[in-house]
Amino acid sequence: MPAPVAHPSPGHHPAKAPLPGDTFRHAPARPGAPATAAGSAGSSTDSGIRFDRVTVTHGRTTALDSLDLTVEPGEVMALLGPSGSGKTTALRAVAGFVRPTSGRVLIGGHDVTDLPPYKRGIGMVVQQYALFPHMKVAENVAFGLKAQKAPRAEIPGRVAEALDLVGMAGYADRHPRELSGGQQQRVAIARALAIRPRVLLLDEPLSALDAQLRSDMLAELARLHRELPHVSLLYVTHDQVEALTLADRIAVLESARLRECGTPHQLYRSPRTAFTASFVGTANLLPVTVRADGVEFAGRHLTVPTGDATPGATATLCVRPHLLGLGTAPDPQGNTLRGTVTEVQWRGATHRLHLAVDGHRLMADLRELRETPPLGTELTLHFAPQDAALIPADIQPAAPADTPANTPTDPADGGPRHA
Amino acid sequence: MLVHSAAARRTIWAVFLLLFVPVFALPLLVIVAASFADGWSGALPSGPTLTHYQDIAHGDALTALTTSVLTALAASLAALTTGTWAALAAEKLGRRARRTLDALFLLPLAVPSVVVGLALLVAFSQPPFLLNGTPQIVIVAHTVLVTAFAYQSVTAALARLDPAYEQSAAGLGARPAYVLWRVKLPLLLPSLTAAAGLCFALSMGELSATMMLYPPDWMPLPVQIFAATDRGALFTGAALAVALMATTLLVLLGVSRIRTRATYR
Numbered sequence: 001m002p003a004p005v006a007h008p009s010p011g012h013h014p015a016k017a018p019l020p021g022d023t024f025r026h027a028p029a030r031p032g033a034p035a036t037a038a039g040s041a042g043s044s045t046d047s048g049i050r051f052d053r054v055t056v057t058h059g060r061t062t063a064l065d066s067l068d069l070t071v072e073p074g075e076v077m078a079l080l081g082p083s084g085s086g087k088t089t090a091l092r093a094v095a096g097f098v099r100p101t102s103g104r105v106l107i108g109g110h111d112v113t114d115l116p117p118y119k120r121g122i123g124m125v126v127q128q129y130a131l132f133p134h135m136k137v138a139e140n141v142a143f144g145l146k147a148q149k150a151p152r153a154e155i156p157g158r159v160a161e162a163l164d165l166v167g168m169a170g171y172a173d174r175h176p177r178e179l180s181g182g183q184q185q186r187v188a189i190a191r192a193l194a195i196r197p198r199v200l201l202l203d204e205p206l207s208a209l210d211a212q213l214r215s216d217m218l219a220e221l222a223r224l225h226r227e228l229p230h231v232s233l234l235y236v237t238h239d240q241v242e243a244l245t246l247a248d249r250i251a252v253l254e255s256a257r258l259r260e261c262g263t264p265h266q267l268y269r270s271p272r273t274a275f276t277a278s279f280v281g282t283a284n285l286l287p288v289t290v291r292a293d294g295v296e297f298a299g300r301h302l303t304v305p306t307g308d309a310t311p312g313a314t315a316t317l318c319v320r321p322h323l324l325g326l327g328t329a330p331d332p333q334g335n336t337l338r339g340t341v342t343e344v345q346w347r348g349a350t351h352r353l354h355l356a357v358d359g360h361r362l363m364a365d366l367r368e369l370r371e372t373p374p375l376g377t378e379l380t381l382h383f384a385p386q387d388a389a390l391i392p393a394d395i396q397p398a399a400p401a402d403t404p405a406n407t408p409t410d411p412a413d414g415g416p417r418h419a
Numbered sequence: 420m421l422v423h424s425a426a427a428r429r430t431i432w433a434v435f436l437l438l439f440v441p442v443f444a445l446p447l448l449v450i451v452a453a454s455f456a457d458g459w460s461g462a463l464p465s466g467p468t469l470t471h472y473q474d475i476a477h478g479d480a481l482t483a484l485t486t487s488v489l490t491a492l493a494a495s496l497a498a499l500t501t502g503t504w505a506a507l508a509a510e511k512l513g514r515r516a517r518r519t520l521d522a523l524f525l526l527p528l529a530v531p532s533v534v535v536g537l538a539l540l541v542a543f544s545q546p547p548f549l550l551n552g553t554p555q556i557v558i559v560a561h562t563v564l565v566t567a568f569a570y571q572s573v574t575a576a577l578a579r580l581d582p583a584y585e586q587s588a589a590g591l592g593a594r595p596a597y598v599l600w601r602v603k604l605p606l607l608l609p610s611l612t613a614a615a616g617l618c619f620a621l622s623m624g625e626l627s628a629t630m631m632l633y634p635p636d637w638m639p640l641p642v643q644i645f646a647a648t649d650r651g652a653l654f655t656g657a658a659l660a661v662a663l664m665a666t667t668l669l670v671l672l673g674v675s676r677i678r679t680r681a682t683y684r
Contacts, residue, residue: 095586095590096589096590097586097589116589117586117589117590118589118590118591118592118593118594118595119592120590121592122590123590123591124586124587124590124591126583126586126587128581128583130581130583130584130586130587132584132587132588132602132605132606133606134605134606143588143591143593143601144591144592144593147588147591147592147593147594147597147601148591148592148593188587191587191591192590192591195591195592201590
């Protein structure tokens, strides 16, 4: 069960805080948290990853702060976050290259926290491929099988099978240096898959490739996962497109903490934190006050679904730039905003307009305009009520299935600072 | 080179030749010339002859050359093993322990080699460690002196080695020993052969510590060169020096051939 701890503490959270906070979080016994690994993962008998309050500190800095997260068997989980958010640390803790200061890592229901990397049965693909340059492609793919003393007769068949899977069967006799970046990455994936791992860890696997190749490889990875439905994938990336395309669920990390975890659709359509809203896709974050049948923004009434937010509360409204349209709303329910154009960027298919609406900055991505509005023009924009999402400033427990009963409630989010 | 104009390039070549030829090349050429000479009274040597080479081919010079080669092989092998081992171990140590180890391995370089020779002589003159008067003490001295270079170059190579290789191998289920044997050492091979060549060349030319230690039945070639020139047989000494140079150069060429084959990228 995923247990996202949506700590909304702002980025300037002091570095010394983790120590007392840590002991606090460990003190109460979690209801139902089993003492041993066995049985804790329920149905996940041979794959699946669980982070059980994993904390990693390097000296005085905290690289990962009490991460609670479960990757179900066969699930693709993307760890998304800016650099320094702890996502790579989390992946390295699963691989065994980083030792948690506290907490446990479970693979397939077994506690692997104390196991060395070579006993964990994981496949790993890293950004720089790390193919062994002194071995041919086939030898690279066979490496894991030989290291694990697979029956000699089986090895050629499994190497061919793995190379086939990534479409590199014709390159078995080449050296890595004779391959292009994309081909090397395919071989690296084949090498990781040849040992038939329970979980596949991908550490920014596409960031060294150019844009066109990256999108091809994304499709390739999606196909691979369809062909190997039982393998859990943990995919570390800072690229929201990769995460949205590939992942079943996305875990958003920031400042060593898990901010939010949910399906791409949930995170994109109804983000629960301002950070998620601005990191998963682009967002206009407008400071609003909740009213009975909508919100009030800069003295103007906007009709948006407010959920269970109490009237009078301050909140942040997320409006995606591409869902803003030019002109007044066609239907009477629609919301209208008026602002002055301060900047125009032409991006080929779209024009990005920056507007000042009563002193607030607003971005609008409009389909390529025939005539670019000159700076200083007064423009009217509209958006439909269902295209805006309210981010409550005080975080409310959202989907009950996603939140443990005793999620510590932290002070209010510094959301509007993103606006 | 970053020099583009033809005049500047010519100037740089001139400076290079003026500095390099007199300082590096000329003395070596003089040695070679002297080894073929009968006498040298004017500006040029006189009386080309092969007698010096005939002399050293018959005398104990050949034994001395074999002694030198065997000493250098044994010492560089031992130094390479020790240095590589220490460098691999140092990688896993903490910062402070590592710095201590670095200093320890640099010590024989900081101390004059005569002192290293004397220290070994004093230390190993009494039972239970009685090595005085054996070939082993010469080999030990050379090993102590050249291990620093092996350690340094392997440490530098390890620092350049991308940890992703080791981690990928471990992630694929390879035990540390397997990773070392199949991944790390093959990737370090170019540096290891370079270090081996350096150790060999240094050991072949070692004189000062050897002078303190060599027993009569284990006299390396540099000692014999020194003895020959000391008693005034300059041209014999020159012929011996040419033999030493040629042997060392041959071995280094062989090592660099291995290195070329070992360079993958």
